[in-house]
Amino acid sequence: DLYAQCGGGKTQCTELVKMAEMNEIEDGKVIVDGPDVEDLKEGDTFPMGIFIQVAGREFQPDFEPILERQIHHLINYIQGIMHIGQRDISWVRISKAAIEKGFTLKDIGVVLHAKFHQDFGKILDKVQVTLMTKKDDVAELTKTARAEYKMRDERVEKMTDEDVEIFYSCTLCQSFAPNHVCSVSPERTGLCGAYNWMDCKASYEINPTGPNQPIEKGECIDPVLGQWKGVNDFVYKASRGAVTHYNFYSMVTDPMTTCGCCECIAAMLPSCNGVMTVNRDYAGETPCGMKFTTLAGVMGGGASSPGFVGHSKFNITQKKFIKGDGGLARVVWMPKILKEEIKERLDKAGKEMGIPDFYDRIADETVGITEEEILPFLQEKDHPALSMDPIIG
Numbered sequence: 147d148l149y150a151q152c153g154g155g156k157t158q159c160t161e162l163v164k165m166a167e168m169n170e171i172e173d174g175k176v177i178v179d180g181p182d183v184e185d186l187k188e189g190d191t192f193p194m195g196i197f198i199q200v201a202g203r204e205f206q207p208d209f210e211p212i213l214e215r216q217i218h219h220l221i222n223y224i225q226g227i228m229h230i231g232q233r234d235i236s237w238v239r240i241s242k243a244a245i246e247k248g249f250t251l252k253d254i255g256v257v258l259h260a261k262f263h264q265d266f267g268k269i270l271d272k273v274q275v276t277l278m279t280k281k282d283d284v285a286e287l288t289k290t291a292r293a294e295y296k297m298r299d300e301r302v303e304k305m306t307d308e309d310v311e312i313f314y315s316c317t318l319c320q321s322f323a324p325n326h327v328c329s330v331s332p333e334r335t336g337l338c339g340a341y342n343w344m345d346c347k348a349s350y351e352i353n354p355t356g357p358n359q360p361i362e363k364g365e366c367i368d369p370v371l372g373q374w375k376g377v378n379d380f381v382y383k384a385s386r387g388a389v390t391h392y393n394f395y396s397m398v399t400d401p402m403t404t405c406g407c408c409e410c411i412a413a414m415l416p417s418c419n420g421v422m423t424v425n426r427d428y429a430g431e432t433p434c435g436m437k438f439t440t441l442a443g444v445m446g447g448g449a450s451s452p453g454f455v456g457h458s459k460f461n462i463t464q465k466k467f468i469k470g471d472g473g474l475a476r477v478v479w480m481p482k483i484l485k486e487e488i489k490e491r492l493d494k495a496g497k498e499m500g501i502p503d504f505y506d507r508i509a510d511e512t513v514g515i516t517e518e519e520i521l522p523f524l525q526e527k528d529h530p531a532l533s534m535d536p537i538i539g
């Protein structure tokens with residue numbers, strides 16, 4: 147039933163919300179800059195940038211990520227249009243049925259404008275939407291957006307989970323994964339990568355009865371695996387009894403639940419005594435025997451699946467990442483594009499672990515895509531995972 151699509155590893159699809167000055171934008175204006183759907187044939191792919199400018203007396207730059215994350219479910223309200231992912235790895239699919247009903251890209255802007263006013267009228271006065279479909283413009287927006295994402299991610303850089311008594315829930319994804327509850331702590335950003343602890347805090351301030359609620363973490367049940375009584379109680383209620391407990395810092399033992407939005411999925415590689423992780427934007431095979439899409443299909447429904455966990459790209463180099471399973475030093479494989487994307491942070495984390503060349507010890511698809519293929523490389527590089535406790539007891 148697919149007519150045309152953008153993003154999803156085929157083309158670039160990027161979204162960005164930025165604050166503007168009141169006199170800089172015109173409320174309700176939707177600009178489609180470049181070819182629209184009538185210029186496409188069935189089966190075509192096209193690049194797209196969704197750039198939303200927002201102004202308001204009450205508006206603050208801290209609110210940008212919160213509005214940006216709404217794009218996902220708001221676009222999904224449009225019949226026959228499907229939106230997956232976020233930030234610079236979005237994926238929009240347009241069905242034949244939508245085209246028959248006369249859908250054009252402008253409709254995306256019209257819906258976002260209307261819904262932003264409806265849901266966030268308290269904090270904004272003006273919304274202007276630009277939909278770019280020229281490759282160079284999308285590339286330019288993507289560059290700008292990546293710098294913004296980086297700044298947002300780094301806002302929680304110096305915070306630790308011990309620093310705070312309050313974590314935040316996120317149940318924004320329950321419309322797709324009804325039992326799924328993300329718990330966001332300073333050292334575990336939301337698995338979509340779009341919400342960190344600061345963002346959830348700001349979201350709660352804007353909308354105290356909304357999807358981001360404070361969770362008093364309460365008594366610590368397991369400091370290594372990262373489990374708190376207050377979180378368990380909250381998750382039990384918010385999942386309507388489906389999830390009784392989970393761990394923040396483990397993918398082996400009762401990991402956090404995963405929904406289809408995750409930027410990456412980690413999986414155990416028992417023969418290598420380690421863990422791999424694969425990002426949404428890598429379409430190839432992986433040593434766990436499943437591609438990203440298969441993994442997301444199997445475990446993206448909101449369950450806790452021991453041996454697997456969805457997480458954000460930024461989380462890989464946060465200090466608590468699978469700490470209960472040995473931490474970052476457990477990671478033996480990731481796709482080259484992901485490794486390169488987070489190289490700077492991997493190098494820094496490697497130094498802090500006392501393994502300054504850790505980056506070079508992680509295998510990627512150029513080394514192999516099966517456990518058998520990568521094991522000799524790991525042995526030759528003396529990968530730290532090989533001398534850790536067995537990953538399965």
Ligand code: SF4
Pocket residue numbers: 215316317318319320327328330336337338339340341405407408
């Ligand atoms: Fe919220 Fe988690 Fe969904 Fe991100 S993946 S929007 S943090 S529920």
Ligand code: ZN
Pocket residue numbers: 319322323338405406407408
């Ligand atoms: Zn989700």
